[in-house]
Amino acid sequence: MEHSYRYRAYPTEGVADELEHQVDIHRQLYNHVRWDYTNSPVDAKPSEFDQNNKLPEWKQKWPVFAETYSKAAQATVARFHRNLSNLRKQKENGHTVGRLKRQAPTDYRSVTYNQSGFDLDEKRGQDGFAYVRFSKVGWVKIRYSRPIPADSSIKEATFKKETTGEWFVSFGLEIDDANLPEKPDVDSLNPSNSVGIDLGILNYIHTSDGKTVDWLNLEGEYERLRRAHRKLSRKEQGSNNYENQRVEVAKAKRDIHRKVLDYQHKITTWLVKEYDAVFVEDLNVQSMLRADGNGRNKQDAAWRQCITLLEYKGDVYGTHVVQVEAAGTTKECAVCGVESSKSIWVREHSCPSCGFETDRDANAAMNVLQRGFLN
Numbered sequence: 001m002e003h004s005y006r007y008r009a010y011p012t013e014g015v016a017d018e019l020e021h022q023v024d025i026h027r028q029l030y031n032h033v034r035w036d037y038t039n040s041p042v043d044a045k046p047s048e049f050d051q052n053n054k055l056p057e058w059k060q061k062w063p064v065f066a067e068t069y070s071k072a073a074q075a076t077v078a079r080f081h082r083n084l085s086n087l088r089k090q091k092e093n094g095h096t097v098g099r100l101k102r103q104a105p106t107d108y109r110s111v112t113y114n115q116s117g118f119d120l121d122e123k124r125g126q127d128g129f130a131y132v133r134f135s136k137v138g139w140v141k142i143r144y145s146r147p148i149p150a151d152s153s154i155k156e157a158t159f160k161k162e163t164t165g166e167w168f169v170s171f172g173l174e175i176d177d178a179n180l181p182e183k184p185d186v187d188s189l190n191p192s193n194s195v196g197i198d199l200g201i202l203n204y205i206h207t208s209d210g211k212t213v214d215w216l217n218l219e220g221e222y223e224r225l226r227r228a229h230r231k232l233s234r235k236e237q238g239s240n241n242y243e244n245q246r247v248e249v250a251k252a253k254r255d256i257h258r259k260v261l262d263y264q265h266k267i268t269t270w271l272v273k274e275y276d277a278v279f280v281e282d283l284n285v286q287s288m289l290r291a292d293g294n295g296r297n298k299q300d301a302a303w304r305q306c307i308t309l310l311e312y313k314g315d316v317y318g319t320h321v322v323q324v325e326a327a328g329t330t331k332e333c334a335v336c337g338v339e340s341s342k343s344i345w346v347r348e349h350s351c352p353s354c355g356f357e358t359d360r361d362a363n364a365a366m367n368v369l370q371r372g373f374l375n
Contacts, residue, residue, distance in 0.1 A: 001175045001315050002155075007142040009132075009159065009167035018137045019159055019167065025068055026076045027108035032058065032065075033080045034100055048081040069135040075112040075156070110160035118157040120171070122147065132157065132169050142169050151179045163250035181318030184276045189320065189373070194277035196369030198329065198361045199303050202347065205267065206361035208369040216263045218256055225252040260302055268309040272319040279372030280307055281326035281364075324371040334358075334366035 011019055033051055040046055046054070052074050059066040065073070083100055091097045101107075117135040122144065124131045130144035140159065148154065148171065156172040184193075196208035203212040228249045235242035271278050283303055307323065314321035330349075331339040338353040342360065349356070349363035356363075 001177055001180060002172065003175070003312060004170050004172050005146065005148060006168055006170045007130075007145060009169045010141045010143070011167055012141075015138050015140055016167065019134075019140070020161065022068070022072075022111050022134075022137055023109060023161065024105065025064055026072065026111045027103050027105065029058075029065055029068065029073060029076050030080055030108060031102050032062075033077050034102065037080070037084075038099075048077055051077050051081075067136060069113060069117040071115055071117050072111055072113045072135075075114040078114075079112070109162070110158055112156055112158040114156045120148070120154065120157075134159065140167075140169060148173065149175065151175055162254070164247055164254055180315055183314075183318045183320055186320070189277045191369060191373075193275060194279065194320075194369060194372065195271070195275045196365045196367070196372060197271070197278060197280045198365040198368060199281065199283065199306070200361040200364075201344070203361060206359065206365050208362070208365040210362065212361075213267055216259060218259065221252065221256045221259065225249070225256065228252045261305070264302065264306050264309055268306065268313050269317075271310065272313045272317040272321070275319065277320035277322065277372065278310060278314065279322050279324055279368050280310060281329060281368055282323035283307075283326050322372050322375060324368055324375060329364040329367040329371070330360060332367050334363045334370065 036051065036054070037046060055065070055070070055073055055077070059068075068076075080100070087097050087100060113134060119133045121131045121133070121139075124139075128144060130142055131139045132142055133139050134157070137159075152173040152175050154171050155174050158170045158172070160168050160170070162168065191208075198206045200206050204215050205213045228245065232242070232245045232249055235245050307321075310321045313319070328339060331341060333340070333349070333351040333354060333356055335356040336351060336354040338351060340352055342349070347360050349358050349360045351357070358366075
């Protein structure tokens with residue numbers, strides 16, 4: 001199983017300059033990879049392997065590329081082709097897509113070292129801190145908030161500068177599946193040790209056994225963001241005051257993201273510890289966000305992120321996490337199966353066939369649970 005650990009970094013001024021220099025070189029390399037691919041004949045587009053083989057030639061022709069570490073340069077080539085692959089998948093799924101854009105300095109903010117070129121020293125520095133050495137950069141101090149698990153192997157390391165100006169270091173880890181807790185046998189699962197989850201409107205989630213989790217109140221944070229945006233609109237773009245206020249906007253957005261993520265971590269940890277199996281709707285989040293209605297709250301919910309956390313923690317804690325077909329869970333009666341249409345503002349389910357009455361989201365959660373056992 002693969003997952004990642006992320007740490008706040010505190011580089012010295014000199015090291016921070018080197019980090020920014022490397023980010024900019026890799027941005028230029030990414031743009032060159034894009035240029036080389038775009039300007040190649042349609043019937044002879046270079047593969048990732050082809051462009052990796054071109055790196056030595058490019059380093060000789062443009063010495064600035066020689067300042068990169070070889071594995072990091074290959075990771076940048078891989079980054080372009082991964083983005084290209086994602087674009088193709090979106091097109092195959094019927095989405096209208098354009099081309100990969102040239103990366104501006106404000107868009108490209110991270111560099112990945114794959115397999116080598118970095119070292120983690122957990123013993124260097126005072127308690128709670130560690131150091132990471134990146135080839136071509138130097139030693140970077142990190143707040144070592146949680147140790148790398150002993151049964152993990154570090155596959156890659158990434159340094160990134162956020163829009164707030166903060167630096168972070170992330171490690172891509174791989175844990176041997178043999179070291180993960182064994183999930184309960186499928187035959188042992190039943191409604192008493194399993195749960196269906198409906199990601200709702202009035203409540204953040206509603207469970208099939210009647211529990212609800214309220215929305216996270218972010219009104220204060222959003223008011224702060226609105227004020228920061230208003231102040232930014234009054235600054236002259238390109239001035240120092242504009243840049244300082246842009247950072248304030250970025251910090252307000254960061255705080256909202258962190259609070260939502262922390263909330264989701266707590267909810268998903270509770271679910272995988274409480275139940276042997278968690279069934280959740282496989283929602284088309286993109287189409288929901290395009291639809292009319294309460295778009296901001298849908299975005300706050302970060303449903304896809306929540307499901308990703310559930311799946312990851314299901315592996316960590318030994319819990320089955322299964323996505324089921326979402327269509328019709330609200331309309332279908334959980335008792336008799338008869339469908340009845342409801343407007344979004346109708347919050348109660350009242351079956352015209354069997355007379356079953358309950359909360360709309362509770363009925364949907366019961367249907368999710370039933371579909372989980374039918375899969």
